[in-house]
Amino acid sequence: MAQAAGNHYYVPEVAKWPILGSIGLTLLLGGFSSYLNENPIGMPIMLSGFAVVIFMMFGWFGEVIRESERGAYSKWEDKSFRLGMSWFIFSEVMFFAAFFGALYYAREFSVPWLLGEGAGAETHHQLWSGYTEMWPTNGPADMGESDFHMGWWPLPFINTVILLTSGLTLTWAHHAIKVNDRKKLIIGLALTVALGFIFVYLQAVEYQEAYHEGMKLTSGIYGSTFFMLTGFHGLHVSLGAIMLLVMLIRSIKGHFTPERHFAFEAAAWYWHFVDVVWLGLFIFVYIL
Amino acid sequence: MNAAATEADHHHGPAPGLMRWVTTTNHKDIGTLYLWFSLIMFFIGGLMALIIRSELFQPGLQIVDPHFFNQMTTMHALIMIFGVVMPAFVGLANWMLPIMIGAPDMALPRMNNWSFWILPFGFGIMLSTLFMDGGGPSAGWTLYPPLSLQTGDAFPYLIFSIHMLGVSSIMGAINIVATIMNLRAPGMTFMKMPLFVWTWFITAYLLIAVMPVLAGAVTMLLTDKFFGTSFFNAAGGGDPVMFQHIFWFFGHPEVYILILPSFGLVSEIIPTFSRKRLFGYSSMVYATASIAFLSFIVWAHHMFTVGMPLTGELFFMFTTMLIAVPTGVKVFNWISTMWRGAMTFETPMLFALGFVVMFTIGGFSGLMLAMTPIDFQYHDTYFVVAHFHYVLVPGAIFGIVAGVYYWLPKWTGNMYNETLGKVHFWTSTVFVNILFFPMHFVGLAGMPRRIPDYAVQFADFNAIATVGAFGFGFSQILLLVLVIKCIRGGEKATDQVWEGAQGLEWTLSSPPPYHSFSVQPVIK
Numbered sequence: 001m002a003q004a005a006g007n008h009y010y011v012p013e014v015a016k017w018p019i020l021g022s023i024g025l026t027l028l029l030g031g032f033s034s035y036l037n038e039n040p041i042g043m044p045i046m047l048s049g050f051a052v053v054i055f056m057m058f059g060w061f062g063e064v065i066r067e068s069e070r071g072a073y074s075k076w077e078d079k080s081f082r083l084g085m086s087w088f089i090f091s092e093v094m095f096f097a098a099f100f101g102a103l104y105y106a107r108e109f110s111v112p113w114l115l116g117e118g119a120g121a122e123t124h125h126q127l128w129s130g131y132t133e134m135w136p137t138n139g140p141a142d143m144g145e146s147d148f149h150m151g152w153w154p155l156p157f158i159n160t161v162i163l164l165t166s167g168l169t170l171t172w173a174h175h176a177i178k179v180n181d182r183k184k185l186i187i188g189l190a191l192t193v194a195l196g197f198i199f200v201y202l203q204a205v206e207y208q209e210a211y212h213e214g215m216k217l218t219s220g221i222y223g224s225t226f227f228m229l230t231g232f233h234g235l236h237v238s239l240g241a242i243m244l245l246v247m248l249i250r251s252i253k254g255h256f257t258p259e260r261h262f263a264f265e266a267a268a269w270y271w272h273f274v275d276v277v278w279l280g281l282f283i284f285v286y287i288l
Numbered sequence: 289m290n291a292a293a294t295e296a297d298h299h300h301g302p303a304p305g306l307m308r309w310v311t312t313t314n315h316k317d318i319g320t321l322y323l324w325f326s327l328i329m330f331f332i333g334g335l336m337a338l339i340i341r342s343e344l345f346q347p348g349l350q351i352v353d354p355h356f357f358n359q360m361t362t363m364h365a366l367i368m369i370f371g372v373v374m375p376a377f378v379g380l381a382n383w384m385l386p387i388m389i390g391a392p393d394m395a396l397p398r399m400n401n402w403s404f405w406i407l408p409f410g411f412g413i414m415l416s417t418l419f420m421d422g423g424g425p426s427a428g429w430t431l432y433p434p435l436s437l438q439t440g441d442a443f444p445y446l447i448f449s450i451h452m453l454g455v456s457s458i459m460g461a462i463n464i465v466a467t468i469m470n471l472r473a474p475g476m477t478f479m480k481m482p483l484f485v486w487t488w489f490i491t492a493y494l495l496i497a498v499m500p501v502l503a504g505a506v507t508m509l510l511t512d513k514f515f516g517t518s519f520f521n522a523a524g525g526g527d528p529v530m531f532q533h534i535f536w537f538f539g540h541p542e543v544y545i546l547i548l549p550s551f552g553l554v555s556e557i558i559p560t561f562s563r564k565r566l567f568g569y570s571s572m573v574y575a576t577a578s579i580a581f582l583s584f585i586v587w588a589h590h591m592f593t594v595g596m597p598l599t600g601e602l603f604f605m606f607t608t609m610l611i612a613v614p615t616g617v618k619v620f621n622w623i624s625t626m627w628r629g630a631m632t633f634e635t636p637m638l639f640a641l642g643f644v645v646m647f648t649i650g651g652f653s654g655l656m657l658a659m660t661p662i663d664f665q666y667h668d669t670y671f672v673v674a675h676f677h678y679v680l681v682p683g684a685i686f687g688i689v690a691g692v693y694y695w696l697p698k699w700t701g702n703m704y705n706e707t708l709g710k711v712h713f714w715t716s717t718v719f720v721n722i723l724f725f726p727m728h729f730v731g732l733a734g735m736p737r738r739i740p741d742y743a744v745q746f747a748d749f750n751a752i753a754t755v756g757a758f759g760f761g762f763s764q765i766l767l768l769v770l771v772i773k774c775i776r777g778g779e780k781a782t783d784q785v786w787e788g789a790q791g792l793e794w795t796l797s798s799p800p801p802y803h804s805f806s807v808q809p810v811i812k
Contacts, residue, residue, distance in 0.1 A: 008392075008806070009392040009393065009471065011313055011314075011392065011393045011397050012313050012397060012398060013313065014303065014307075014312070015312070015313050015398040015402075016311050017398070017402075018398060018399075018401040018405050019310050019311070019401075019405050021406075022408075022409045023409070025406065025409065025455075026409045026412070026452075029413070029448035029449075029451065029452065030413055030445065030448070032444065033445045033447075033448055036444045036514050037441045037444065060398070076470070079469075079470045080395035080396055080466045080467075080471075081396075083395070083462075083465060083466040083470060084396055084399070084462050084463075087465055087466070087496050088458075090497070091458050091462075091496050091497075091499070091500045092500065094496070094498070094500040094501055095500035095503055095504050096504075097500075097501065098500065098501045098503075098505060098508075098534055099504055099508075101501075101533075102504075102508065102519055102530060102534065105527070105530045105533060106519075106526060106527070109530075110522070110525060110529075110530060111525050114522060118597065119595065119597070137525045138518075138524060138525065139518055139522070139523055139524035139525030139526070140522070140523060140525065141523035141524065143518055143521075143523060143524040143525075144516075216516075217511075217515055217516060217517060218515075218516035218517070220524035220525045220526075221519070221525035221526045222525070223517070223518075224517035224518050224519050224526065225519075227517075228508070228517065
């Protein structure tokens with residue numbers, strides 16, 4: 001409890017953005033569904049929904065930033081934002097946990113069982129007696145007909161170095177904000193954003209290489225886990241980089257003080273989170 | 289800071305008209321929205337249950353075709369879980385949590401608005417699937433592949449509506465965690481918090497931990513169907529059973545999400561009407577936390593028959609039976625609270641007592657299902673249906689209804705009609721048992737669930753259950769009438785409302801001011 005008795009907690013009078021967000025989400029996801037059902041109006045609805053969501057985010061975040069800049073928030077509200085962001089990141093961790101769980105299950109259980117281990121002996125004999133491929137595998141039906149294995153060298157290793165370096169530059173920027181060194185802050189943030197987008201670019205190069213070799217999303221369980229894990233991670237890196245880009249623009253505009261810069265910290269936490277997820281990916285998807 | 293402007297912010301009343309409800313940031317308004325939404329969905333989901341029971345009134349197919357029957361069982365479950373019980377809990381939390389801990393409002397008021405306003409849109413999408421080519425989802429609410437992948441046009445809409453409901457739940461849960469951790473009044477230490485606050489605190493963690501896992505599971509379904517992945521396809525090296533593991537890793541904590549806040553409600557109500565303090569407060573807190581922890585390591589007891597190594601079967605059997613220990617602590621404490629209390633039996637107390645007795649019946653049948661060798665006999669029979677309906681209807685729903693009666697005078701400023709309330713309780717209790725108790729018998733005799741027709745030897749008990757279903761369904765109209773009458777007028781409620789009530793909510797006027805606790809109370 002950060003407040004002294006009698007303090008006033010800021011409660012905005014009205015919230016006009018959430019309803020727009022709901023409408024946008026409905027158009028976005030309903031349109032996407034319609035597109036997946038091969039309905040020609042699906043795509044335009046989806047894009048319009050996307051536009052509404054983006055507009056909503058600009059409006060909503062903009063309003064919060066203006067409130068923050070005019071000093072509506074004290075340490076008390078700040079703590080709510082911190083709690084909200086940390087538990088949001090925890091929920092993201094659990095989202096990735098589902099996919100890491102799928103990878104673990106496939107490698108430890110479903111593939112060995114298909115190979116005839118334990119109670120899978122009869123299934124293997126009756127259904128997939130010719131199946132002998134260990135991990136990485138595209139399954140007993142040879143889905144996508146590719147045996148290409150994504151090695152950890154050189155691109156993933158370079159990407160690891162890039163992400164770890166970006167964590168350093170970000171921490172450097174954080175130190176700068178605390179001593180009110182605006183120039184170092186801007187340089188640090190700009191480096192971090194640049195490294196983030198280089199990472200995404202190199203991931204795209206790696207995907208291209210994989211598809212060239214025939215290793216696709218459709219290449220059995222290996223392709224599924226590889227592309228879904230790295231794909232969702234790449235999406236999160238892109239989001240994190242966009243967040244940091246916003247922080248960079250706000251830093252240039254003169255926002256934040258050495259004491260009050262929660263938005264910066266939230267983006268930094270998010271960045272460290274995608275960093276840690278990558279380390280998990282590097283170990284469990286690429287090396288092991 | 290513009291002090292004058294923010295002061296003005298704080299003393300205004302609600303904006304007039306419809307936009308008040310669309311743009312509100314007030315925890316009471318949002319709580320009211322949640323509760324009304326839940327009640328409407330309760331009648332929609334209930335109507336589906338009555339269609340199911342009508343078809344099952346006698347053997348043979350008479351009213352609906354099997355495919356539509358399956359859509360009804362699937363949608364009934366999805367609506368009752370995500371559209372009724374969870375929103376009702378969040379609504380009660382919105383209304384009461386800030387008041388019970390002496391907070392000015394919820395910690396993140398704008399996000400609070402969004403958590404609610406996603407729901408009508410999400411359910412709009414989900415309900416619209418009933419009118420699509422191939423009908424609505426019909427593979428059961430558990431969405432097991434490969435069956436669920438055969439859903440028609442409804443499939444992507446179903447997946448994305450579940451995503452939306454998940455986003456709503458996660459935001460609601462984050463808001464509750466932030467409110468409890470940050471907005472408690474000075475002196476309101478964790479171990480002084482009312483039990484309803486405690487159970488919701490723990491429930492919120494469960495929600496944040498498992499709703500994303502559900503999102504992951506249904507995303508894999510989506511990519512398996514539309515993008516050629518092989519998560520649940522053995523030909524590609526995946527496994528349909530993997531879906532069940534991921535799903536129930538969400539699903540088992542989810543069933544505690546559906547009951548823990550009701551535990552909290554009952555733990556508020558029984559002390560009030562026993563005029564005693566809750567027996568074993570701290571053991572209640574620890575028991576709730578233990579149940580929450582155990583809920584993460586018991587999931588595969590939903591899957592004893594799908595093919596698991598023997599060590600897995602044993603592990604999940606033992607951990608599941610372990611849950612009986614903290615749950616037993618709770619039931620013991622509720623009964624000990626009543627022991628030598630000066631008890632009176634107003635409607636909230638009646639529902640709370642009904643909860644204790646009938647939830648325990650559901651708990652015992654759960655213990656039977658926990659034993660692997662026995663579950664091989666019971667799996668996917670009406671015994672399972674009887675079990676989870678006992679814990680969800682006279683369990684979760686009775687807890688919610690008890691909470692509504694308990695706080696209705698506080699919300700509206702008027703006493704409800706006690707006679708009508710008592711009639712509602714007795715008709716609900718009698719009919720809910722007529723409805724669900726016979727299902728134990730047909731289940732033990734081998735009647736499978738989710739099938740619109742059955743062998744003739746099950747006919748009598750099914751006919752009885754259907755009579756109970758209609759009786760229970762129509763009894764709920766009494767609740768609607770009672771709530772509307774109470775809002776429109778009645779005997780004025782005092783601030784205290786109940787003689788034995790303890791807690792901050794009873795220090796406010798009935799109804800409380802639009803902004804309660806602008807200045808926080810100090811708890812001794």
